[in-house]
Amino acid sequence: MPTDIQAPEILYGPLSPMLIVFAAACIGVLVEALAPAARRRGIQVVLAVGGLLAALVAIIVQRGARTLTAGDAIAVDGPTLFIQGVLVVLGVLSILLLAERGLDGSGGAVVARASTTPGSREDMRLADSDAMQSEVFPLAMFSLGGMMLFPASNNLLLMFVALETLSFPLYLMAGLARRRRLLSQEAAVKYFLLGAFASAFFIYGVALLYGYAGSVDAGKIFDATGDVGSNDVLLYLGLAMLAVGLLFKIGAVPFQAWTPDVYQGSPTPVTALMAACTKIAAFGAVLRVFYVAVGRDQWDWRPMMWAIAILTMVVGAILAVTQTDVKRMLAYSSVAHTGFILIGVIAVSKAGLSGTLFYLATYGFTTMAAFAIVTLVRDSSGEATHLAQWTGLGRRSPLVAGVFAFLLFAFAGIPLTSGFMAKFAVFQAGTAGGAGVLVVVGVVASAVTAFFYARVVVLMFFNEPAADGPTVAIPSALTATTIALGLAVTIVLGVYPQPMLDLADQAALFIR
Amino acid sequence: MNPSYYLFLAALLFTIGALGVLLRRNAILVFMSIELMLNSVNLTLVTFSRIRGTLDGQIMAFFVMVVAAAEVVIGLAIIMSIFRTRRSASVDDANLLKY
Numbered sequence: 055m056p057t058d059i060q061a062p063e064i065l066y067g068p069l070s071p072m073l074i075v076f077a078a079a080c081i082g083v084l085v086e087a088l089a090p091a092a093r094r095r096g097i098q099v100v101l102a103v104g105g106l107l108a109a110l111v112a113i114i115v116q117r118g119a120r121t122l123t124a125g126d127a128i129a130v131d132g133p134t135l136f137i138q139g140v141l142v143v144l145g146v147l148s149i150l151l152l153a154e155r156g157l158d159g160s161g162g163a164v165v166a167r168a169s170t171t172p173g174s175r176e177d178m179r180l181a182d183s184d185a186m187q188s189e190v191f192p193l194a195m196f197s198l199g200g201m202m203l204f205p206a207s208n209n210l211l212l213m214f215v216a217l218e219t220l221s222f223p224l225y226l227m228a229g230l231a232r233r234r235r236l237l238s239q240e241a242a243v244k245y246f247l248l249g250a251f252a253s254a255f256f257i258y259g260v261a262l263l264y265g266y267a268g269s270v271d272a273g274k275i276f277d278a279t280g281d282v283g284s285n286d287v288l289l290y291l292g293l294a295m296l297a298v299g300l301l302f303k304i305g306a307v308p309f310q311a312w313t314p315d316v317y318q319g320s321p322t323p324v325t326a327l328m329a330a331c332t333k334i335a336a337f338g339a340v341l342r343v344f345y346v347a348v349g350r351d352q353w354d355w356r357p358m359m360w361a362i363a364i365l366t367m368v369v370g371a372i373l374a375v376t377q378t379d380v381k382r383m384l385a386y387s388s389v390a391h392t393g394f395i396l397i398g399v400i401a402v403s404k405a406g407l408s409g410t411l412f413y414l415a416t417y418g419f420t421t422m423a424a425f426a427i428v429t430l431v432r433d434s435s436g437e438a439t440h441l442a443q444w445t446g447l448g449r450r451s452p453l454v455a456g457v458f459a460f461l462l463f464a465f466a467g468i469p470l471t472s473g474f475m476a477k478f479a480v481f482q483a484g485t486a487g488g489a490g491v492l493v494v495v496g497v498v499a500s501a502v503t504a505f506f507y508a509r510v511v512v513l514m515f516f517n518e519p520a521a522d523g524p525t526v527a528i529p530s531a532l533t534a535t536t537i538a539l540g541l542a543v544t545i546v547l548g549v550y551p552q553p554m555l556d557l558a559d560q561a562a563l564f565i566r
Numbered sequence: 567m568n569p570s571y572y573l574f575l576a577a578l579l580f581t582i583g584a585l586g587v588l589l590r591r592n593a594i595l596v597f598m599s600i601e602l603m604l605n606s607v608n609l610t611l612v613t614f615s616r617i618r619g620t621l622d623g624q625i626m627a628f629f630v631m632v633v634a635a636a637e638v639v640i641g642l643a644i645i646m647s648i649f650r651t652r653r654s655a656s657v658d659d660a661n662l663l664k665y
Contacts, residue, residue: 172651226644243657246641247587250600254583255603257633261607264614264626
């Protein structure tokens with residue numbers, strides 16, 4: 055007996071930030087098809103930045119929205135809006151980095167024509183030209199749209215679609231570096247194969263949870279966990295599979311293997327986008343799954359997450375010490391930070407949630423600025439990322455090295471930087487939530503990370519520069535804005551964090 | 567017939583796919599193994615849909631198919647670009663990125 059299907063009610067207001075970003079991405083595709091080649095890049099940058107700023111305005115307008123819409127599939131609530139707000143601001147900064155072309159006289163970090171074979175004569179000819187594959191801007195916008203949808207999805211199927219929407223453009227963008235194209239293509243293949251593998255686990259987990267609860271709505275799964283006599287095997291298996299997909303995206307051990315390779319091989323602006331924005335969005339989804347869908351089963355999943363958090367902090371911190379490449383070092387440091395943020399997740403409290411949100415915001419801005427600095431230190435073959443090449447950078451260019459040193463102190467969590475306040479917030483929530491052991495491990499791991507950050511600072515300031523060392527490019531206003539804003543947020547949130555903490559605190563309530 | 571047999575079949579297919587990803591060295595075959603995993607998910611969804619008597623699972627299978635199709639486009643583009651450079655699609659040959 056067929057029944058009429060009720061069309062779900064859609065509230066366009068709360069959805070408007072995401073709709074704006076996706077619309078800007080679609081217009082970007084049309085621009086690629088219709089605009090003359092010489093003008094595409096300029097149009098794309100204006101379109102992307104304009105779209106993101108419009109989305110930011112829409113988020114501010116919607117700041118009071120706490121609602122489920124589109125058939126309960128999308129939840130626009132405090133954490134969603136907070137994360138989306140941080141994402142669009144960081145998105146603007148990464149678009150500015152992508153648009154930078156003043157560093158070495160070529161068209162920027164993105165390849166001139168991705169279809170040419172690396173090393174061929176045409177590739178050589180185009181390497182120093184000012185052409186660029188301007189499709190990278192719509193790709194970044196699609197990815198950012200997916201990231202905004204990811205923490206907002208209250209329905210696991212939609213979460214899967216959002217996961218793939220944010221991942222597919224990133225797989226392609228990872229392979230678009232102008233220099234060292236072999237490394238870049240290799241990074242793209244590795245990221246793609248491992249990412250697709252992880253998302254297959256994710257969707258299998260969704261299928262098992264559907265079998266468990268009869269629905270993939272987070273709220274319905276929450277209701278089902280309260281029923282006695284349901285098949286808990288399906289719940290545990292499904293949740294474990296789902297967690298594999300999510301932990302891969304946040305780069306937690308043992309699913310971190312892709313992080314250093316992909317961070318190193320990708321064009322640095324894309325790495326910045328991946329390191330800052332993807333991690334924030336994926337943590338939003340982690341929070342939604344573990345707080346909303348299976349919040350009642352915290353005694354079942356917490357032991358596993360404890361183990362993962364400890365492993366992530368220890369492995370990230372120890373492997374970071376052994377790295378000789380700046381980008382790989384920042385990659386392992388991001389793995390260690392994943393562990394610190396997981397302490398906030400494991401606390402399962404309002405303080406844990408607001409601490410996590412605050413940590414994500416501070417981490418995102420510091421990371422964005424750090425990778426922006428990496429784009430500036432160059433030699434004749436592009437970016438000089440080997441740590442030995444950074445020797446004595448403080449003598450040559452005290453300003454750039456000083457800013458980088460400050461950002462490293464923020465990563466290490468030295469007081470008067472945002473990193474200290476963020477670590478304090480999650481560690482405090484962890485202690486209050488009964489995760490004292492985790493906090494002890496976290497403090498020890500912080501000390502280890504502080505050791506290798508200090509090593510880089512010593513290398514930059516207390517060693518003689520090599521005679522044929524790299525030069526520091528003078529950034530145009532684009533990169534300078536990114537660095538300045540990232541640095542400003544790092545300082546302000548370290549000295550006067552209260553407004554941001556209050557904002558995170560007000561946002562820290564999920565609806566179901 | 568007991569529909570849960572199909573769940574076991576799907577779990578078996580998923581395992582074969584996962585092993586294929588881990589053991590195969592050719593990027594195309596790794597990729598095909600991932601597609602096998604996604605198809606086993608479809609079988610799981612449709613079986614649960616039958617057991618539960620709701621249509622959601624069948625609709626979800628369509629979403630998975632669309633995502634898998636998009637994944638093929640992206641994946642083959644990336645694998646082809648690396649094949650044109652190296653004349654090889656082996657995942658062991660791509661080993662420039664390490665310590």
